[in-house]
Amino acid sequence: MSFPYSTLMVQGTTSDAGKSTIVAALCRLLKRRGVRVAPFKPQNMALNSAVTTDGGEIGRAQALQAIAAGVAPHTDMNPVLLKPSSDIGAQVIIHGKVRAEMNARDYHQYKTIAMQAVLESHQRLLAQYDNVVVEGAGSPAEINLRDRDIANMGFAEKVDCPVILVADIDRGGVFAHIVGTLSCLSESERARTIGFVINRFRGDIKLLEPGLEWLEQQTGKPVLAVLPYLHGLFLDAEDAVQPVQASRGAFRVVVPSLPRMSNHTDFDALRAHPDVDLHFVRQGEPIPAADLIILPGSKNTRGDLDWLRAQGWPEQIARHLRYGGKVIGVCGGFQMLGHSVTDPLGIEGKPGTSPALGLLDMNTEMTADKRLVQVQGVCAFDEDKASVSGYEIHMGTSTGGALDTPAFIIDGRPEGARSADGQILGTYLHGLFDTPRASSALLHWAGLHTQNTVDTSVLREASLDRIADAAQPLLDALLTLRGKEVSV
Numbered sequence: 282m283s284f285p286y287s288t289l290m291v292q293g294t295t296s297d298a299g300k301s302t303i304v305a306a307l308c309r310l311l312k313r314r315g316v317r318v319a320p321f322k323p324q325n326m327a328l329n330s331a332v333t334t335d336g337g338e339i340g341r342a343q344a345l346q347a348i349a350a351g352v353a354p355h356t357d358m359n360p361v362l363l364k365p366s367s368d369i370g371a372q373v374i375i376h377g378k379v380r381a382e383m384n385a386r387d388y389h390q391y392k393t394i395a396m397q398a399v400l401e402s403h404q405r406l407l408a409q410y411d412n413v414v415v416e417g418a419g420s421p422a423e424i425n426l427r428d429r430d431i432a433n434m435g436f437a438e439k440v441d442c443p444v445i446l447v448a449d450i451d452r453g454g455v456f457a458h459i460v461g462t463l464s465c466l467s468e469s470e471r472a473r474t475i476g477f478v479i480n481r482f483r484g485d486i487k488l489l490e491p492g493l494e495w496l497e498q499q500t501g502k503p504v505l506a507v508l509p510y511l512h513g514l515f516l517d518a519e520d521a522v523q524p525v526q527a528s529r530g531a532f533r534v535v536v537p538s539l540p541r542m543s544n545h546t547d548f549d550a551l552r553a554h555p556d557v558d559l560h561f562v563r564q565g566e567p568i569p570a571a572d573l574i575i576l577p578g579s580k581n582t583r584g585d586l587d588w589l590r591a592q593g594w595p596e597q598i599a600r601h602l603r604y605g606g607k608v609i610g611v612c613g614g615f616q617m618l619g620h621s622v623t624d625p626l627g628i629e630g631k632p633g634t635s636p637a638l639g640l641l642d643m644n645t646e647m648t649a650d651k652r653l654v655q656v657q658g659v660c661a662f663d664e665d666k667a668s669v670s671g672y673e674i675h676m677g678t679s680t681g682g683a684l685d686t687p688a689f690i691i692d693g694r695p696e697g698a699r700s701a702d703g704q705i706l707g708t709y710l711h712g713l714f715d716t717p718r719a720s721s722a723l724l725h726w727a728g729l730h731t732q733n734t735v736d737t738s739v740l741r742e743a744s745l746d747r748i749a750d751a752a753q754p755l756l757d758a759l760l761t762l763r764g765k766e767v768s769v
Contacts, residue, residue, distance in 0.1 A: 284316055284412050285760070288403070288442040291478075292417035292433055294458035298449045299480035299508070301342040302516065304416045306752035308350035309745050311412060319358060319410040320346030323399040324418055324432040326363040326371070328543040328580050329518060332653050332672040337377015338362060341546055342416070345517045349745045352410075357402035361395050361431065363388070366541060366581045366629050376402070379651050382628070392429040396439070399431050403440060415442070422465035434470045443475045445759075451481040451510060456496055463500060475762060476505040478755060483510040506755035511747060515553060515740035517546050530556035532729040535571035538563045539613075540588055541580040544674070547611055548575065550714040553740060556731045557724075564588075568597045573607050573727040576614025578711065582622050582645075582677075583635040585613065595638055607727040608640065608705045612675050615697065615707035619643040619679060628676055640705050641698050643681030651676045656710065658691035660722045662699060666690075669719035671712030683707075 291307075293300045304320055311318040322343050331344035337356035347354040356377030363371040370384045373391070375398050383391060406413050418432035421444075429435065437444050448458045463471055477496070482489065486507060493504045534551055538561040551559045562568055579585040589595065598608060610618040616637065623634040624647040637645075657670040669689060679698075688697030688708045697708035706726070714720040717734040724731070 284311055284314075284318075285762070286412060286443060287407060288321075288413045288415060288440060289759070290415040290417060290437050290442050290444045292421050292437075292444050292446055294420055294422070294446060294448040294462045295452065296419050298447045299478075300416045300447055301346070302514075302748055303447055303478060303480070303508075303752060303755070304414050305342075305346045305349040305516070305745060306748040307414050307756065308346050309749035310752060310756045311414075312349065312351045313749070317352075317409075317411045318350045319352060319406045319413050320350060320416065321357075321403060321406055321413050322359045322416040322418065323403075323436045324361040324363065324395070325359050326365065326418065328364055328541065329546050330362065330364070330544065330674060332655050332674055333358075333377060334655075335377065336653055338374055338651075338653055338674060339377065341517045341544075345741070345745075346414075346416075348741065349749075357405050360398045360402035364543070364580050367584070372580070377653070379649075389429060392431050396429075396431045396435075399436060400439065417444075420462060421470065422462040424465060434466065434473075437473060438469065442473070444470075444473050445476055445478055445505060446474055447478045447480050449481050450479050451483070455479055456492055459496060460499060474502060476503045476758070478505055479507045481510040482507050503758070505758040506752070508755065509751055511751060514744045514747065515549065515737070516744050516748075517549070517741070530554065530558050532556050532573070532724070532727075532731075533558045533560065533569065533571045534573045534575060535569060536561050536575045536577055537589060537592070537594055539577060539579050539585040540564075541585055543578040543580045543613065544611075544711050545577055547577065547711055547714060550720055550735045550737045553735045553737070554720075554724075555733050556729060562592075564592065568592075568594065571601065571606060572729070573609065574598060574601055576608070576610040576617050578611055578675075579613030579617075581629045582613040582616050582647075583624060583633070584630055586617055586622065586635055586637060589617070589638075598638065598640075602640075602704055606704070609723070609727070610705075610707040611713070612709050612711060615709060616645040616677060616679060618698075618705060618707045619645055619681065619683070621645070622677075623647065641681070641683040641700060641707055643679050643683045643698060645677050645679045647677045649676070652709075656691045656696075658689050658693075658696070660719055661687045661690050661695070662706065662726055663722040665722070667716075667718040667722040669710070669713060669716050671710045671715065673709050674711060675709050679709075 325340035327340045329341035334353045339359035343359040344354040362374040365371045421433035618641040628647040659666040683698035686699045687695035715737045
C-alpha cells in the first residue's frame with residue numbers, strides 16, 4: 282500500500298515537542314516500504330547546520346531526516362535557514378546561501394519573498410519524490426507570527442496539505458496544549474488537522490485512556506498514536522544543547538556554552554565515548570578542572586569573546602595550559618585563539634576589531650563570503666596520519682605564522698594550526714570527532730590513551746531504527762485514514 286499523502290505536515294504544540302524526531306521516524310518507515318520520501322522544513326531557526334551535496338547549508342535536523350530517508354541532504358529540504366547572531370538579528374540563508382543579515386522586523390516583511398523560495402523547493406521535491414514529510418517550526422498557536430507565516434499553517438494552507446499535531450506529555454498539561462492550540466487556529470486550519478500524536482509517554486497506558494477519550498470527544502479528532510519516551514537516543518540536535526549524562530569516564534572535556542554557539546553536534550561523539558566526561562559550562566557556572574578545553578564554533582565570534590572574558594575563561598585557560606592541559610578551537614573557537622578578530626563589514630555585528638586570546642600567532646578578518654564544503658584528509662599531528670572527514674562552514678580568513686604548522690592536511694592543502702609547545706590545536710573543520718580514527722588520534726594527542734572508539738554513524742542508524750520501530754503505530758493509523766482525511 283502506498284502512502285496516501287503526497288505532502289504531510291507535522292506541527293507541534295510547543296518547541297521541542299518531537300517534530301524533528303517524528304518526521305525522521307516517518308521517513309525511515311516509508312523508506313523501509315520502498316517509498317521515495319524526502320523531508321522538508323520550510324523555515325528553520327538553528328545554529329546547528331550541515332553542508333549539503335549541492336554546496337549549500339541546511340538545518341542539522343533536516344540532514345538527519347535525509348539520512349533516515351536514505352537520500353542525500355539537499356538545500357531544497359530546508360529552503361529558509363535563520364542563524365541568530367543576536368537577540369534581534371539573524372543571518373538569512375535562502376536555498377543554502379547567505380542572502381542578508383536582518384533584524385526580526387525586516388525579516389517579517391521579507392517573508393513574502395521567502396515564501397516563494399519555500400514553494401519553489403517544495404515543488405521540486407514533489408517532482409522528484411513520491412512523498413514529502415514536512416516539519417513545522419515552534420507552534421502554529423503563536424498568534425503574533427501568524428501574519429505572513431511560512432513555517433506552519435501558512436505553508437499548510439498554501440499547499441493544501443493535512444497536518445498532524447504533536448504534543449509532549451512529559452512536559453505536563455498535554456490536553457491543554459492540544460485543545461488550546463486548536464482554539465488558536467482558524468476554521469480551515471482546524472479542518473486540515475487530521476489527528477494528534479502524544480509523544481514521550483511513560484507509564485501505564487490504561488491510566489491515560491480516559492484522557493484520550495475525552496480529547497477525541499472534545500475535538501472530534503483521533504489520537505493517532507501515543508509514542509513512548511525513548512532513552513539513550515543518539516540523534517543530531519536541531520539547536521539546543523541536550524543534557525549530558527552523568528560522568529562516565531575519567532577524561533574530562535570542558536566546553537563553554539557560548540551564547541551563539543554553533544554546531545555543538547561536533548561533540549556528540551565525545552558525549553557517547555565511554556572514557557570521556559563531557560561538560561558544557563553555562564553562564565555563571567564555575568569552570569571545572571579538565572584534561573581538554575574545547576572552544577566551539579560561534580555565530581558571533583567577537584560577541585562570544587566578550588562573553589568568555591566576562592566569565593573569566595581567559596584566565597582559566599591560561600591556568601589550564603600552565604598545568605599541561607590541552608586546548609582545541611573549532612571554527613569560531615579557532616578564530617578566538619589568535620591575536621585579533623576584525624569585522625570591517627559588520628558581518629556578525631558592529632564593525633570593528635576585538636582582541637582575541639593571543640594563544641596562536643594569527644589574525645582573522647571576517648569576509649562576506651561563506652565557505653561551505655565537505656572535506657576529507659589526514660591528521661598532520663598524528664604519526665600514523667589518521668584519516669579525517671568533515672565539513673567547513675565559516676566566514677572569515679585567518680593568516681599568520683601559526684598556520685605554518687597545520688593541524689590537518691585537507692584535500693592536499695594545510696589546514697588549521699598547532700602551537701609550538703604542542704598544547705593548542707585549531708581548525709575550521711567541523712565533525713572532526715565523527716571519524717573514529719581521527720577522534721582516537723585527537724584524544725590521544727590530548728592525553729587519553731584508550732582502545733575504545735565511537736562510530737557516530739552506527740549509533741545514529743541504530744537510533745533512527747529505534748524511533749521508526751516506536752512510530753510504527755503512527756504510520757499504521759495514518760494508513761487507516763486513507764480515503765477519509767486525505768483531501769482537506
